[in-house]
Amino acid sequence: MALVPSPPKDKYPPAAPDRFPFVEPPPVVITPCDPWPPPYYLEDGLRKVKPYHFTYNTFCKERWRGREILDIFASEFRDRPTEYYKKAILEGRVVLNGKQVPGLDTIVKNGDVISHTLHRHEPPVSSKAIGIVHEDDDLIVIDKPAGMPVHPAGRYNFNSIIELMRADRGYSWNPLPCNRLDRLTSGIMFIGKHKQAAEDMSAQIRGRTVKKEYITRVVGEFPEGEIVCEKPILQISPKLGLNRVRANGKEAKTVFKRLAYYPPKDDKSEYANENFEQTSSQESLAWQKLRGYSIVRCFPITGRTHQLRVHLQYLGHPISNDPIYANQRVFGPSLGRAHSEDENEEDIMTRLNRMGKEEVADAVAYHDEMVDQYNKRKAEKMTGETCEVCDTPLFSDPGAHELGIYLHARRYRCEEGKWDYETGLPDWALPPPGADADAPTEPTAESDPLAVDLQKLGLEDGDEKNATSSAEPVKKSA
Missing domain, CATH: 3.30.2350 (Pseudouridine synthase)
Known part of the structure; x- marks a missing residue:
């Protein structure tokens, strides 16, 4: 039997003649470059990161719905002054759904994606190494240094537990924290090596056992x-x-x-x-x-x-x-x-x-x-x-x-x-x-x-x- 090409079909066929149920997600902005290995250097007992460009993509949070975009940046983020965010919006470094924001008073709606490309300056952290208390096929139990956040957040990205461990073990490795400590707190944390191990340990901690x-x-x-x-x-x-x-x-x-x-x-x-x-x-x-x-x-x-x-x-x-x-x-x-x-x-x-x-x-x-x-x-x-x-x-x-x-x-x-x-x-x-x-x-x-x-x-x-x-x-x- 001869093989013949099949006619093209709609990727998402409509459920009804007058309604198309699937809506493509809004476009996001890709970081101009992804420095790897991370640009770390040690100085005066601190681990520092050379400044680099980075893009945040954030879905509209519930408390942001119906608010002006400048108001969201000015009230929710402490990293930069309001004047910086105003200039970033007007110059196109902040975009909404991949497009230039019409004005500072543009309303953000449910489902919108805000993208912010900035020249990132990370704060230094201690140069103290992450201690290993125990390691097996499922988990790594670490002794987290003080002053280091667990996840990339705010002004921190590469100077975080997750990114430091990834830099040590390889770009494709995905460490999965099972518990969380404040940035300023040190001590025991559990890192899952795979999804099931992380879920099991997280469930134990949540269950108060x-x-x-x-x-x-x-x-x-x-x-x-x-x-x-x-x-x-x-x-x-x-x-x-x-x-x-x-x-x-x-x-x-x-x-x-x-x-x-x-x-x-x-x-x-x-x-x-x-x-x-x-x-x-x-x-x-x-x-x-x-x-x-x-x-x-x-x-x-x-x-x-x-x-x-x-x-x-x-x-x-x-x-x-x-x-x-x-x-x-x-x-x-x-x-x-x-x-x-x-x-x-x-x-x-x-x-x-x-x-x-x-x-x-x-x-x-x-x-x-x-x-x-x-x-x-x-x-x-x-x-x-x-x-x-x-x-x-x-x-x-x-x-x-x-x-x-x-x-x-x-x-x-x-x-x-x-x-x-x-x-x-x-x-x-x-x-x-x-x-x-x-x-x-x-x-x-x-x-x-x-x-x-x-x-x-x-x-x-x-x-x-x-x-x-x-x-x-x-x-x-x-």
């Missing part, structure tokens, strides 16, 4: 015993990464237990600093009464964004080098302790927005450690210079204290005993020089939140009727 333990360093003398905080958490500003304790927030529960307390070495105020307005008012010096620092173990029962950082701030013992939640210039002299109202929210966001632009992000740990003025001036902020290629405002290199905070995911353990991965204590959690010989250098069963009896504390999954709901966090004796 995995016990998590974090270690942190906080301002002042954290109380002894098991401290339970159950305050709900609400996202206040996704643009600024700000979350607060609010009655209308999502359920959040954490158990804390102190590992060690290190008082100041002498009677001299270790927090005095000329950058802060000094006053004799007792109220304005409230946070300065928090002498010394504590190493605290944290057991998050839920997994809200910034949960540990927000709960510790609410308890009056924020992470001591947290540039957001331990920032007196943002939250005032009490550092936001026990604050759950929204009357000054706009002021807080205005002050936080200035950090890293007109002002250096500050936290009480800089006083605690007596970091000198040279290092404080070295913190990342706008230099006043612009890029010769794209007129983007340039930032200085971040100081060492901006490359992470004192929060480390130390241990993840399967509740059924199938696996258990942990790291040692970070350097900042070890006893300082001159500490007592019996100061703890590793966690013990007596200070282990993973051994906390959740039923005793009224926090066992499904037993909501016993959960404490008082206005102040409850302290339970060990």
Whole structure:
């Protein structure tokens, strides 16, 4: 039988004479070039990336529908000033569905694709290598360095965990994170080598069958015993990464237990600093009464964004080098302790927005450690210079204290005993020089939140009727 060509057919035949059901997706813009290998270089203990051109393609988010395109860029993205986005739209570096945007007031609709081609300047990250805790055919358990985002986001692309691992193992390899840590947080993360492994581990973590333990360093003398905080958490500003304790927030529960307390070495105020307005008012010096620092173990029962950082701030013992939640210039002299109202929210966001632009992000740990003025001036902020290629405002290199905070995911353990991965204590959690010989250098069963009896504390999954709901966090004796 002879072979004959078949007549062409419609790729998507209409379901009815008057209706064509398939609509081609809007066109997207392709990055002008894809630098590979990534243009990394090491300098002054930092991993840097040479500037390069890059195109973002983003589908219209639900909250963007019906809004003007300039309004979306100006309110949702902190990377560039509004004037930059205005010029980029008018000059065609921002396009809608592959076409020039008619005007700054063009309305974005559901299904639209926004493409933005820019000369990308990535912030430096620590040159510290990604640690490997365990590896098998399915998973890699890593020790994530502080100050490095997991996924490409915002100003970061190649300087992310995903892209660093891809650069190390090959362009075609696709690492699949099973859990997420904040950019500033270090510690254990699970990377799936294939889709099924990533889905299985992610399901375990979502199902609360995995016990998590974090270690942190906080301002002042954290109380002894098991401290339970159950305050709900609400996202206040996704643009600024700000979350607060609010009655209308999502359920959040954490158990804390102190590992060690290190008082100041002498009677001299270790927090005095000329950058802060000094006053004799007792109220304005409230946070300065928090002498010394504590190493605290944290057991998050839920997994809200910034949960540990927000709960510790609410308890009056924020992470001591947290540039957001331990920032007196943002939250005032009490550092936001026990604050759950929204009357000054706009002021807080205005002050936080200035950090890293007109002002250096500050936290009480800089006083605690007596970091000198040279290092404080070295913190990342706008230099006043612009890029010769794209007129983007340039930032200085971040100081060492901006490359992470004192929060480390130390241990993840399967509740059924199938696996258990942990790291040692970070350097900042070890006893300082001159500490007592019996100061703890590793966690013990007596200070282990993973051994906390959740039923005793009224926090066992499904037993909501016993959960404490008082206005102040409850302290339970060990």
